[in-house]
Amino acid sequence: MPEPSPNPKRRRRLLRFGAAFVVLLAVAGYLAVQYLTGSAAPRCRVVSGKGDGASYEFTPEQAANAATISAVGTTRGMPERAVTIALATALQESGLRNIEHGDRDSLGLFQQRPSQGWGTSRQIMDPTYAAGVFYEHLAKVPDYTQLPLTVAAQQVQRSGYPEAYAKHEPDAGLLAAALTGRTAATLTCQGRPAQTGTGGPDAVRAALVRDFGRDVLQAAGAEVGTRRPSPSSTATATSTAAPAADAVTIPVPRKAAAAGSVSRRGWELAHWAVANSSALHIARVSFAGHEWSRGGFANEWRTTGGSDGKASTAEVRIVTGE
Known part of the structure; x- marks a missing residue:
């Protein structure tokens, strides 16, 4: 006599498990290929110089923009506190990304508006220019280094959400300490x-x-x-020299x-x-x-x-x- 067919419920359960396993294998394979080919997004990390375990992870795009903001500030003779304020502002306004959109005509790292006199669209989309004009306005704020970060940033940005800058201060502080060189080997x-x-x-x-x-x-x-x-002492005459x-x-x-x-x-x-x-x-x-x-x-x-x-x-x- 032919063997009885499996229980329908058990068969459906087996099919679901099988499908889930195939999907899992596909995802694992995709991630492996992405990693081996360098396609997976690389990461950057900054750690505290105090050894307290504080750290912040971000993307190479964010890292390059943060480095520009810091370099422009120190080149202008701005103190580390100014760099921290600028970085916290850019983290809130754009996530440290040089974006081509925003509220109304806001653009760039700091979401500056051409219609409000911050510069042309092309200028604002230049991170070096955007950071420079931010520092120009910050330098005009009386005693900005003594103010709470949210107050100093708001004096420049005139944001509708002034308290939002505060949550970025710890990460901005880690970045500023590293990018101004105060902490060694931390980025x-x-x-x-x-x-x-x-x-x-x-x-x-x-x-x-x-x-x-x-x-x-x-x-x-x-x-x-x-x-x-220099060629290795073990290299042979037929070996290819290193680039x-x-x-x-x-x-x-x-x-x-x-x-x-x-x-x-x-x-x-x-x-x-x-x-x-x-x-x-x-x-x-x-x-x-x-x-x-x-x-x-x-x-x-x-x-x-x-x-x-x-x-x-x-x-x-x-x-x-x-």
């Missing part, structure tokens, strides 16, 4: 090259000038060179200023480079006996052996390449 990015944009020394130099002004290269005497790794790694070396000037200013300037530049690592295809950044590199060690700054503590603060080295 990392996975660093996979972006699908758009170009890298190389010329692109790095142009971005440095864009954010910090020409003095960052002219006064410091930044040099560009091509460093070709050249193009580097930008930025000497950090030793100004007669407050103690620690050299180190702070160096970490400002080093963190800026890591924040721009995806956009500019930066593979490695080194400063003060520490090195960040794309790939297996992208989530940490490693100490490098054999460096002189004083000499190691003399320059920031940015290496580009695939």
Whole structure:
């Protein structure tokens, strides 16, 4: 006699489990392919320099915009508190994204409005310009460094939701501490090259000038060179030489200023480079006996052996390449 057919309820349950398993496998396969091909969105992370476990994760796009906001502020001589206010404002207004839409004619990182005299649409969509005009208005607020962040930001923005800036102050504070160089080795990015944009020394130099002004290269005497790794002693005559790694070396000037200013300037530049690592295809950044590199060690700054503590603060080295 033929065997009885399975219970209909049991069969439907088996089919549901089977379908769910197939979907799970498909999702896992998709994520694996995305990761292996570099398509999955890379992440950046900033941690507290106090060792209290505070941290903030964000995207390379947000990191690059935050680095620009900070660089424009310090180049104008604005204090770290001003950078924190600017970053918290951009986090609230645009999520640190340079968006082409907003309430009425609001645009860009700070949702500035051409109709309200903030500049042309094209100017406002330039992060460097947008940050600069924000700082211009902030500098006119009396005693803004002594005001609560929400009050200072509101004096500039005239937002309908003035209290909304407060929730971004902790994250903005972490970003400002790293990007102004006050905390060392606290910002990392996975660093996979972006699908758009170009890298190389010329692109790095142009971005440095864009954010910090020409003095960052002219006064410091930044040099560009091509460093070709020495062949390994075990290499054979038929082996292919490693590709050249193009580097930008930025000497950090030793100004007669407050103690620690050299180190702070160096970490400002080093963190800026890591924040721009995806956009500019930066593979490695080194400063003060520490090195960040794309790939297996992208989530940490490693100490490098054999460096002189004083000499190691003399320059920031940015290496580009695939």
